[in-house]
Amino acid sequence: xxxxxxxxxxxxxxxxxxxxxxxxxxxxxxxxxxxxxxxxxxxxxxxxxxxxxxxxxxxxxxxxxxxxxxxxxxxxxxxxxxxxxxxxxxxxxxxxx
Numbered sequence: 426x427x428x429x430x431x432x433x434x435x436x437x438x439x440x441x442x443x444x445x446x447x448x449x450x451x452x453x454x455x456x457x458x459x460x461x462x463x464x465x466x467x468x469x470x471x472x473x474x475x476x477x478x479x480x481x482x483x484x485x486x487x488x489x490x491x492x493x494x495x496x497x498x499x500x501x502x503x504x505x506x507x508x509x510x511x512x513x514x515x516x517x518x519x520x521x522x
Contacts, residue, residue, distance in 0.1 A: 450522065453503045461507065461516060468513075475516045481505065 451470075454460040458472045483498030499505060504522040509515070 447509045451507045453499045477518045
């Protein structure tokens, strides 16, 4: 194998091994503090490693004195789609499944 081809092979293997970005599933264990159990590894992650996007955060508004829930957020037992970033240093909850 030529030197350039061998270097490309080594670089590709290194980047793949770093596992910088990946998706997976998790189960919400608790909401305060946010705690997730990652399905693939059974790893338990909590805030600040686990974070919610605006799409899954609880949100309500008041209309004429009545509270209207726009997004119910997540609750314990919910299955969620997570984006693993920075080789598992962060888990970002993208949506409920």
